[in-house]
Amino acid sequence: xxxxxxxxxxxxxxxxxxxxxxxxxxxxxxxxxxxxxxxxxxxxxxxxxxxxxxxxxxxxxxxxxxxxxxxxxxxxxxxxxxxxxxxxxxxxxxxxxxxxxxxxxxxxxxxxxxxxxxxxxxxxxxxxxxxxxxxxxxxxxxxxxxxxxxxxxxxxxxxxxxxxxxxxxxxxxxxxxxxxxxxxxxxxxxxxxxxxxxxxxxxxxxxxxxxxxxxxxxxxxxxxxxxxxxxxxxxxxxxxxxxxxxxxxxxxxxxxxxxxxxxxxxxxxxxxxxxxxxxxxxxxxxxxxxxxxxxxxxxxxxxxxxxxxxxxxxxxxxxxxxxxxxxxxxxxxxxxxxxxxxxxxxxxxxxxxxxxxxxxxxxxxxxxxxxxxxxxxxxxxxxxxxxxxxxxxxxxxxxxxxxxxxxxxxxxxxxxxxxxxxxxxxxxxxxxxxxxxxxxxxxxxxxxxxxxxxxxxxxxxxxxxxxxxxxxxxxxxxxxxxxxxxxxx
Numbered sequence: 001x002x003x004x005x006x007x008x009x010x011x012x013x014x015x016x017x018x019x020x021x022x023x024x025x026x027x028x029x030x031x032x033x034x035x036x037x038x039x040x041x042x043x044x045x046x047x048x049x050x051x052x053x054x055x056x057x058x059x060x061x062x063x064x065x066x067x068x069x070x071x072x073x074x075x076x077x078x079x080x081x082x083x084x085x086x087x088x089x090x091x092x093x094x095x096x097x098x099x100x101x102x103x104x105x106x107x108x109x110x111x112x113x114x115x116x117x118x119x120x121x122x123x124x125x126x127x128x129x130x131x132x133x134x135x136x137x138x139x140x141x142x143x144x145x146x147x148x149x150x151x152x153x154x155x156x157x158x159x160x161x162x163x164x165x166x167x168x169x170x171x172x173x174x175x176x177x178x179x180x181x182x183x184x185x186x187x188x189x190x191x192x193x194x195x196x197x198x199x200x201x202x203x204x205x206x207x208x209x210x211x212x213x214x215x216x217x218x219x220x221x222x223x224x225x226x227x228x229x230x231x232x233x234x235x236x237x238x239x240x241x242x243x244x245x246x247x248x249x250x251x252x253x254x255x256x257x258x259x260x261x262x263x264x265x266x267x268x269x270x271x272x273x274x275x276x277x278x279x280x281x282x283x284x285x286x287x288x289x290x291x292x293x294x295x296x297x298x299x300x301x302x303x304x305x306x307x308x309x310x311x312x313x314x315x316x317x318x319x320x321x322x323x324x325x326x327x328x329x330x331x332x333x334x335x336x337x338x339x340x341x342x343x344x345x346x347x348x349x350x351x352x353x354x355x356x357x358x359x360x361x362x363x364x365x366x367x368x369x370x371x372x373x374x375x376x377x378x379x380x381x382x383x384x385x386x387x388x389x390x391x392x393x394x395x396x397x398x399x400x401x402x403x404x405x406x407x408x409x410x411x412x413x414x415x416x417x418x419x420x421x422x423x424x425x426x427x428x429x430x431x432x433x434x435x436x437x438x439x440x441x442x443x444x445x446x447x448x449x450x451x452x453x454x455x456x457x458x459x460x461x462x463x464x465x466x467x468x469x470x471x472x473x474x475x476x477x478x479x480x481x482x483x484x485x486x487x488x489x
Contacts, residue, residue, distance in 0.1 A: 001394075003457065006450035013446040017336040024343050031339070032346035033091065034354035034428070035077065037298050040091040041288040044081070045104055045281035051084040055278045060086060063103040065274040066267075077352070078103070086281065091352065096288075098263055106227050106280050107271035109175070110147045110168035111203070113210065114221035114233055121153045121162045144280075145228030147171055154223070156230050163230045165223045169206035174199025178272030180265035183252050189261040190252040191268045200248035208245030210236045224253055226271070301358050305365075312369065320376055321471040322460045326451050327372040334368045334436075334443045341435055356425035357432045364436030367411065371444050375400040375452070376471075383472045393456045393468075397449050404444055408437040 035042060047056065060078050067076045067090070077089035093099045121140030123131045132151045136143040142152040147168035154163050176194050183190040195203055206222065213219040221233045232253050240246060253268070255261040309331070316324035338361065345351035378400040382392035415434035419427050452468075460467050 001450065001453050003454070006454050009446055009450045010454065013443075013450075014333065017333045017340070021336040021340040021343075024340060029343050029347055031342050031353040032350060033298075034352035034357070035089045035091040035289055036355045036425075037353065037358075038091040039289050040089070040093045041096055041099075041286060042087060042089040043100060043104070043286045044284040045086045045088065046284045047084045047086070047279050047281050049084065051279055053080070056080045056084065056086060058278050059281070062274050062277055063088065066102045066270045067099065076103075085284070095260075095263065098260075098267065100283070100286070102267055102270065104281055104283060105267075105271065105277075107172070107276040108145065108147075108227055109172045109271065109276065110145075110225045111170040111206065112147070112152075112165040112168045112223045112225055113206070114163055114165055114218050114223050115151065116164040117218045117221070117233075118162050118164065119160075122164065123153060142228065145225060154225060154228055154230050156233075163223050163233060165225070165230070168225075169222075170195075170199055170202050172272075172276050174202055175272055178253075178269040180262070180269045183254070189255040189265045191255065191265050191272070192252050193272055195248045195251075203248040203251070204245035206245070207236050207240065208242045211240040211242040211245065226268070231268070298355075298358070301355070305362060309365070316369075316372075319471070321466045322455055322468055323372075323376050323379075323452070323471050326448065326455065327369065327376075330372060330443055330447055330451070331365065331368060333447050334365075334439055337439045337443070338364065338432075338436055341439070342432070351431070352428070354425050354428045357428040360429040360432030360436065364433060364440070367408070367436060368440045368443065370407075371400075371404045371440055372448065374403055375444070375448060378403075379452075379468075380472055389462065389469055389472070390456050393452055397452075401444060401449075405441065408441055412437045 047059070057080065060080060063086070064076055064078050067078070077087075077091075079087060081087040088103050090099050090103075118125075121135075122129060123135050123140030131140075132142060132149055132153070134143060134146065134149075135141065135153070139155075140153060141155055141162065142149065145154065146152065150167060152165050154165055155161075156163060174196055176196050176199075178191050178193040180189070180191055182188065210220050210222060215238045221235045223230045224232045224234075232255075234254070236246065255265045255268075313324075313328045313331075316327050318324070320327065342351070342353055342357075346353070375396060378396040379392050382396050383389055385392075387395060412434055415430045415437065418430035419434065422430060455461055456468055462469050464470060
């Protein structure tokens, strides 16, 4: 290595480490914090007994797309847990109920003819009458919703009236999406469904049949049902030709009275776009995490980490002197690259930083410090073996780097296995640890090596208590090579 190459390598390394992190912070980028640091809530959803893994995986995909589609959560953590459960962790969520509905609502949609609209379930008004099967004994309503049932008693969304409906004209498979918007002079919040070509024809036929009933008759209404609840029941307008029906491209679903009609419309559109869940899930446990608790945990961890680093820095400088300074500056290089990588992963693939990830950062700092110590101790060994200081530094790096490479390879392998096999926070720990081992090798080769070489070839290499030679200590004369003895005959 020569001075020019060492300087160029060092300058480029520092520019990448410090410059990239500074640019990210200047742009307003920051790590995406997980549930335990940012606050939010988690819910465990349990499917029916015997739910197969493929069904759970499909449900996870639909839940994730729904949550991301309504834009209520930055980074949802949704994964299978056990044989029939799904754990959903939603950091930074503001509207908890909306998020719960987005992930937990089955979303089975159907369009059904209305036979009658009553104030009370006929099953309660006339318990001895002829009623459909599968009725809730308390409410008298159909439970669950069967799209093929000849007759069903379904509640309205506001729970004030009961709709007596027939088998479904259309279901969710006849629809390919939807979008939320406004309609009319009053700017009503609506959802515009998009039908498949076959679904559009079914809709024309169904509305044509409804148009044969007298204007004002309940039988002229078409019930729009989501998970057994009638969200809307518009009537076919007067003048509609029974032979033609309604144009499916003109259909809008008006959102009725609601605390947040816009959010309800967006959630319904998300259900239309991403489909119904393949099975029904029950909420087993909902747990909230305070944002204050998360912030306090992060603050306490940072304070403890900084105090620990300060003590380590003092020790390294006292023991290794100028080499200790190289190590301390090297930790800032390592930290800048690691934090920058975490931020970049958060901004590109929405990777979150959790308390487990913070633990991985702390462990990785120890690994990096160990790499410095291995190199410095190798220099001592070479120097005490009788090599000149600069020669000892040159000869020490390949052996020290080989040792660090083997150690980091073992750590990286463990991190990969943990990431593949583990679930939950352990994956975050494994990811940070794996990234850190790679960065450790880069710092060792592109920072530690040229920096130590440059210092060794400066005044701080040979002269003074603070120099590299000063850190080497006195040479044990017993360890020096024996002087050759001339033998005469």
